[in-house]
Amino acid sequence: MFFFKKKSHQENSGVAVIGTPTNVNHDIHVRINADGILEGLPSAWCRQIGKQITKEEQENNPLAVRQVLRFYNYSMKKQEATPQFKPLLTENYIDEESEEISRFENSKEAHTSRESILSSCSEYENLRPDTLPAKPKDIENEQNLVKTKNLAKSTENLSLNENVEIRKKSTASEDEFRRKTGMTDEEYMAELKKLCSPGDPNQYYLKSNKDLGSGASGIVFVATDLRTNQTVAIKDIDMKKQSRKELLVSEIRIMKNFKHKNLVNFLEAFVMYDEHLWVIMELCDGGPLTDVVTETVMKETQIAAVCYEVLQAVNYLHSRGTIHRDIKSDNILLGMDGSVKVSDFGFCAHVVGNEQRETMVGTPYWMAPEVVTRQKYGKKVDIWSLGIMIVEMLDGEPPYLRELALRALYLITVNGRPKITKWDSLSLNLRSFIDWCLQVEVDRRASAEELLEHPFLEDRADLKTLLPLIKAARKQLHKNY
Numbered sequence: 187m188f189f190f191k192k193k194s195h196q197e198n199s200g201v202a203v204i205g206t207p208t209n210v211n212h213d214i215h216v217r218i219n220a221d222g223i224l225e226g227l228p229s230a231w232c233r234q235i236g237k238q239i240t241k242e243e244q245e246n247n248p249l250a251v252r253q254v255l256r257f258y259n260y261s262m263k264k265q266e267a268t269p270q271f272k273p274l275l276t277e278n279y280i281d282e283e284s285e286e287i288s289r290f291e292n293s294k295e296a297h298t299s300r301e302s303i304l305s306s307c308s309e310y311e312n313l314r315p316d317t318l319p320a321k322p323k324d325i326e327n328e329q330n331l332v333k334t335k336n337l338a339k340s341t342e343n344l345s346l347n348e349n350v351e352i353r354k355k356s357t358a359s360e361d362e363f364r365r366k367t368g369m370t371d372e373e374y375m376a377e378l379k380k381l382c383s384p385g386d387p388n389q390y391y392l393k394s395n396k397d398l399g400s401g402a403s404g405i406v407f408v409a410t411d412l413r414t415n416q417t418v419a420i421k422d423i424d425m426k427k428q429s430r431k432e433l434l435v436s437e438i439r440i441m442k443n444f445k446h447k448n449l450v451n452f453l454e455a456f457v458m459y460d461e462h463l464w465v466i467m468e469l470c471d472g473g474p475l476t477d478v479v480t481e482t483v484m485k486e487t488q489i490a491a492v493c494y495e496v497l498q499a500v501n502y503l504h505s506r507g508t509i510h511r512d513i514k515s516d517n518i519l520l521g522m523d524g525s526v527k528v529s530d531f532g533f534c535a536h537v538v539g540n541e542q543r544e545t546m547v548g549t550p551y552w553m554a555p556e557v558v559t560r561q562k563y564g565k566k567v568d569i570w571s572l573g574i575m576i577v578e579m580l581d582g583e584p585p586y587l588r589e590l591a592l593r594a595l596y597l598i599t600v601n602g603r604p605k606i607t608k609w610d611s612l613s614l615n616l617r618s619f620i621d622w623c624l625q626v627e628v629d630r631r632a633s634a635e636e637l638l639e640h641p642f643l644e645d646r647a648d649l650k651t652l653l654p655l656i657k658a659a660r661k662q663l664h665k666n667y
């Protein structure tokens with residue numbers, strides 16, 4: 187007998203390569219007045235922040251609100267009908283506003299003031315946080331099978347976060363990015379071609395109409411390798427729509443160089459007529475872990491089995507100086523042979539030794555506090571995200587999923603480690619495992635290597651026990667591979 191959870195975010199989940207900025211607006215000029223209070227914040231920003239963070243919260247947590255403001259400094263773009271839970275990526279461009287905000291942060295008045303930093307905004311009203319609909323209680327259907335869980339379908343609540351994407355502020359920033367990386371689009375294309383096989387992939391692969399889903403960069407299809415009869419997955423990327431070709435180059439380089447049983451294996455890639463990139467990968471025919479976490483109830487031993495597999499991949503990446511930076515259930519693909527594989531390497535970063543990064547990358551709900559607060563961070567951000575993924579496996583969704591993205595980031599900043607609803611019913615081993623993942627203080631957070639030795643993983647289920655869950659989720663979602 188299986189318990190199902192109601193549909194959640196799987197349809198919308200995905201990773202985006204950040205696109206070209208649109209609706210670029212240069213009219214915003216944020217100043218700090220003589221009292222150390224921000225002026226000139228666009229009223230839309232004020233309204234959004236005012237809606238998501240109460241005046242009281244602003245007064246009680248001015249530092250956290252300033253972080254949110256810094257976050258807001260980057261252009262937020264609404265995109266209709268695009269996947270939610272997009273990862274964010276900001277470059278460390280300091281533009282006019284962020285310089286002003288930094289000055290504000292550094293000003294003595296700002297640190298000591300209990301005044302709401304938004305109170306100078308003409309349109310700011312004492313808005314209460316959005317009234318959230320009551321969380322549906324778990325209910326069972328007549329066969330005692332179905333457990334409703336989710337709410338993410340409540341698009342009213344998610345109207346912002348499902349569309350939020352951090353983008354570079356202007357085309358000027360885009361140019362700056364190119365200056366910094368020193369490569370033009372053409373040069374990236376040339377790099378890309380070096381990583382690809384020559385020729386027309388249609389000669390070797392027969393693409394079916396069965397699409398496995400689409401992300402920001404392209405559509406993934408099932409195909410057959412005509413030479414070996416192997417069924418594969420092809421990600422078809424329209425290059426014209428890719429403004430960040432460097433992310434693709436990085437993703438393919440990583441996929442090509444790294445081989446591990448717990449990573450989605452790259453087979454080859456082709457550039458067709460400079461227009462389409464076909465990335466041929468092994469097919470993970472069980473779909474994303476998101477389907478399982480949203481539709482079924484996992485046992486602790488099954489959670490341990492998934493964690494063990496994911497940790498082997500993360501440990502492999504970390505031991506090669508690579509941080510994944512976007513660990514979440516959507517990026518864990520399952521196979522009907524019981525395999526568990528980490529995918530999506532577009533946001534990986536290479537670090538040397540204990541080198542740290544600053545760029546804000548990840549998907550808000552899974553982001554470690556040090557990323558959200560824009561401190562330097564290292565490999566352990568992946569461990570935090572794994573901790574959040576355990577919450578997904580327990581609850582069917584990450585903490586704060588029903589909050590707007592800005593508020594979620596604010597809550598991560600203020601609360602640090604999230605509350606776990608089922609905490610009291612968890613085994614001591616699982617509690618201690620989660621504790622070690624969700625340490626706000628990075629030095630206290632475990633490494634992948636350390637976690638692999640944790641007793642929680644000793645009592646893990648056979649991977650084959652995931653198959654009934656995959657099948658049940660698939661049935662529930664009417665998915666057919």
Ligand SMILES: Nc1ncnc2c1ncn2[C@@H]1O[C@H](COP(=O)(O)OP(=O)(O)OP(=O)(O)O)[C@@H](O)[C@H]1O
Pocket residue numbers: 199200201202203269398399400401402403404405406419421450467468469470471473474516519529530532
């Ligand atoms: N190798 C694979 N085998 C099976 N399904 C896959 C494979 N690769 C991707 N998918 C599925 O295809 C869909 C789209 O994948 P893709 O990687 O393009 O999504 P995304 O992560 O949202 O996109 P992007 O990385 O472009 O932002 C997802 O639902 C994913 O689970």
